[in-house]
Amino acid sequence: AIPLSARVQRIKPSPSMMARMRAQQLKAQGRDIIDLTTGEPDFDTPAHIQAAATAAMAAGQTRYAPVNGTPRLRKAISAKFARENGVTYAIDEITVGSGAKQVIFNALAATLNEGDEVIVPAPYWVSYPDMVLACDGKPVIVPCGENTGFKLTAEALEHAITPRTRWLILNTPSNPTGAFYDAAEMAALTDVLLRHPHVALMTDDIYEQIRFDGGAPVCPVAIAPALRERTLLVNGVSKTYAMTGFRIGYGAGPKPLLAAMNVIQSQTTSAAAAMSMAAAAAALEGDQSFVGTARAAYKARRDRAVELLNAIDGISCATPDGAFYIYPSCAGLIGRRRPDGSLLETDLDVAMYFLEDAGVAVLDGSAYGLSPYLRLSIATSLDALEDAGARLKRACEALH
Numbered sequence: 001a002i003p004l005s006a007r008v009q010r011i012k013p014s015p016s017m018m019a020r021m022r023a024q025q026l027k028a029q030g031r032d033i034i035d036l037t038t039g040e041p042d043f044d045t046p047a048h049i050q051a052a053a054t055a056a057m058a059a060g061q062t063r064y065a066p067v068n069g070t071p072r073l074r075k076a077i078s079a080k081f082a083r084e085n086g087v088t089y090a091i092d093e094i095t096v097g098s099g100a101k102q103v104i105f106n107a108l109a110a111t112l113n114e115g116d117e118v119i120v121p122a123p124y125w126v127s128y129p130d131m132v133l134a135c136d137g138k139p140v141i142v143p144c145g146e147n148t149g150f151k152l153t154a155e156a157l158e159h160a161i162t163p164r165t166r167w168l169i170l171n172t173p174s175n176p177t178g179a180f181y182d183a184a185e186m187a188a189l190t191d192v193l194l195r196h197p198h199v200a201l202m203t204d205d206i207y208e209q210i211r212f213d214g215g216a217p218v219c220p221v222a223i224a225p226a227l228r229e230r231t232l233l234v235n236g237v238s239k240t241y242a243m244t245g246f247r248i249g250y251g252a253g254p255k256p257l258l259a260a261m262n263v264i265q266s267q268t269t270s271a272a273a274a275m276s277m278a279a280a281a282a283a284l285e286g287d288q289s290f291v292g293t294a295r296a297a298y299k300a301r302r303d304r305a306v307e308l309l310n311a312i313d314g315i316s317c318a319t320p321d322g323a324f325y326i327y328p329s330c331a332g333l334i335g336r337r338r339p340d341g342s343l344l345e346t347d348l349d350v351a352m353y354f355l356e357d358a359g360v361a362v363l364d365g366s367a368y369g370l371s372p373y374l375r376l377s378i379a380t381s382l383d384a385l386e387d388a389g390a391r392l393k394r395a396c397e398a399l400h
């Protein structure tokens with residue numbers, strides 16, 4: 001056998017991708033499964049965006065593109081930052097990668113040395129700790145419980161910073177909890193960072209447009225302009241415009257950091273796909289009505305899903321502020337027994353029971369760094385949520 005690297009043995013496959021595969025395998029075997037694991041919009045990419053990709057191909061945009069993204073797309077991103085986030089980034093302060101995921105990876109690969117620490121508030125998006133590990137860093141997980149709305153406090157941040165800290169990664173609204181940092185909460189965190197000049201800030205704002213109070217995004221650079229030189233703003237078109245398969249994400253930050261990220265990219269993927277970049281530019285430049293329509297649909301689903309879950313004895317959840325996930329506590333189910341007599345000891349046991357017994361695929365909170373919780377995606381129809389709610393209620397009533 002070909003020996004594997006220490007690097008790959010430090011990390012694990014994305015649990016959400018694995019759970020989705022497991023649900024799809026069961027479906028393929030003919031089982032009736034409601035899949036609430038998916039992390040992508042269930043809507044089709046808007047027609048004008050699809051048309052832009054097709055037109056780009058017909059116009060010959062089928063070749064290698066510039067490493068840091070096409071000028072047109074970076075211009076559209078620059079305009080988006082000014083319009084939606086109240087910050088000014090020139091097109092040479094922006095880089096485009098194959099998804100926000102790659103932009104985050106490039107940034108970590110370009111900055112971390114062995115043992116460098118990255119503060120990751122939990123619950124976290126599953127990829128942050130593993131990406132840090134893959135880049136030889138050390139994830140410093142800071143548990144953020146329901147008592148603080150699953151949010152990092154200034155005190156907890158201050159406490160987590162050491163001389164080895166290189167980054168704080170903030171994701172708002174958050175996957176998996178939907179928690180959103182308002183301007184005062186963000187200012188409390190940026191105040192701490194201003195006192196620690198060796199710590200850089202990476203924000204993952206991929207769910208920024210999926211916020212249910214209708215408020216504008218909160219950008220740390222607008223709140224604390226002095227942090228601009230050590231902040232990387234990461235965003236993308238996947239969730240906002242239902243474009244996950246196009247693989248376009250972007251970052252805005254200081255030029256020396258971007259130059260290093262572009263070196264990594266030039267030696268890995270070379271550049272994002274040209275026709276995808278044309279589609280992303282069309283998304284950012286064009287009619288934005290899809291964004292509001294999708295947001296309204298997610299909100300209706302969120303309201304109903306929270307109601308259905310809270311009606312189940314043993315499950316309780318707060319109402320998320322944004323993104324398209326619910327993160328209910330299943331503490332009330334731990335210690336109960338399945339009809340076959342086996343004990344539910346962990347949230348993974350609960351998730352497996354729901355899959356096997358109720359045919360509802362959800363993710364366990366342990367994958368996101370905070371137990372005992374479950375993550376349910378509401379990027380699915382109201383009918384499916386209704387059906388899932390009924391099945392989960394029945395499955396929970398069958399416990400003893």
Ligand code: PLP
Nearest residue numbers: 039099100101125175236238249
């Ligand atoms: N960041 C968060 C918090 C996510 O949930 C996801 C996707 O699930 C991503 C980044 C990846 O986005 P992209 O499709 O742009 O790589």
